[in-house]
Amino acid sequence: MVNITLSIPQGLKKEMEKFPEINWSEIARSSIKQKIIELNFLKELTMDSELTPEEAAKMGQEVNILLAKRYKVEK
Numbered sequence: 775m776v777n778i779t780l781s782i783p784q785g786l787k788k789e790m791e792k793f794p795e796i797n798w799s800e801i802a803r804s805s806i807k808q809k810i811i812e813l814n815f816l817k818e819l820t821m822d823s824e825l826t827p828e829e830a831a832k833m834g835q836e837v838n839i840l841l842a843k844r845y846k847v848e849k
Contacts, residue, residue: 780802782790790798820830 790796823830825833
């Protein structure tokens with residue numbers, strides 16, 4: 775296993791210190807692994823797409839707006 779150095783704000787470090795029983799290295803490893811899974815999924819999903827990045831971003835914004843309206847109404 776290799777080591778990496780991670781810089782975090784001092785305030786976040788102080789909050790982490792409130793929970794010494796937590797293995798923060800494992801949390802970081804798990805989060806990185808999950809992000810890689812998500813990125814690989816998105817890469818596979820978009821591999822054959824004919825959408826341009828700009829079109830995809832616009833669609834994403836439209837979905838966000840629709841979801842925001844939907845959940846605002848339901849609350």
